[in-house]
Amino acid sequence: MTPSDLQLWKRFWALASPYWRQEEKWRAWGLVVLLVILLLGQTRFAVMFNEQTGEFTSALAAQDEERFWNSIKLCLGLLAAAIPIYAFYYFVRDTLGIYWRRWLTGRFLDSYFSNRHFYELNANLAIDNPDQRMSEDISTFTQRSLYFLLVIISSTLQLVAFSTVLWSISHELVYFLVFYATAGTLIVIFVFGQRLMLLNFNQLRREADFRFGLVRVRENAESIAFYRGEALELGQVKRRFGAAFSNFKRLIRGQFWLNLFQQGYFLLTLIIPSAIVANDVLSGELEVGRAVQAAGAFAAVLGAISLIIENFEGLSRFAAGIDRLDMLAKCLPSEPGTERHTGPS
DSSP states (O other), X not given: OOHHHHHHHHHHHHHHGGGGGSTTHHHXXXXXXXXXXXXXXXXXXXXXXXXXXXXHHHHHHHTOHXXXXXXXXXXXXXXXXXXXXXXXXXXXXXXXXXXXXXXXXXXXXXXXXXXXXXXXXXXXXTSOXXXXXXXXXHHHHHHHHHHHHHHHHHHHHHHHHHHHHHHHHOXXXXXXXXXXXXXXXXXXXXXXXXXXXXHHHHHHHHHHHHHHHHHHHHHTHHHHHHTTOHHHHHHHHHHHHHXXXXXXXXXXXXXXXXXXXXXXXXXXXXXXXXXXXXXXXXXXXXXXXXXXXXXXXXXXXXXXXXXXXXXXXXXXXXXXXXXXXXXXXXXXXXXXXXXXOSSOO
């Protein structure tokens, strides 16, 4: 972990941890426990469905009609049981997210309006658009925090469950998988990392500046019209949009190269598992269905250990939002009614 990564983690922890220690903590932790239970159920269903996919494929290859239809019936039963679990999981996740957002927004608003700190922040040039930070950035922070937390838990469960399946079919696939995922993760972090994170931070700022310019025109419409200042205001708003446009062009160029790498990285895995186990299948040592099962397990384990590669674009935007929210938090008092900090460190 680099020093910048450590600082980002500290900023994230300072923003996230208070919610899990406040008066609503029992409900929050209870919902987290429920989400973990639902993820355990999802993982179990995924493993069972993977087994049955291999089973009915082998039945087709062997032209075993009874075995095939028994497997299909079991698959349909698994789907019927799994669908409500998946739907309830998203309901619980979003419920926890909105409660967290309500609490964190209330905390920022109390500090913002206490002792007229909202007025003092207008003179702080380091903090642009506090309104956007408290409305959009807090919402994004709580949603993305929960999303990545649950993705990590889900990936860990999938890694444990499907690694066992994959190891029982082919040791070579496991060895290759570890090497492939490690190499891909290092490339994404060190080749695309800091540049995309900085561009996402700048994009959030420039979009907020553009929005602020439009809001300013609306709020001062009468005086602008009276003094015939529309040409000046138009120029300023266009300059703000131009800055957002130029930065976004740089951002999409960076994302193009990241997407190119990601697509190649994941599409190769459609071929590699079959190529590795091909000799065993062709020699009759391995059923066709087991090869299909191995490919499914390979994809599940790869997704679990390629977490950074698959989610890097979202992680870079998330990191940029953390920085903006942290800067605002450091310019507000930790408790309403106390003196604010002098500014972002």
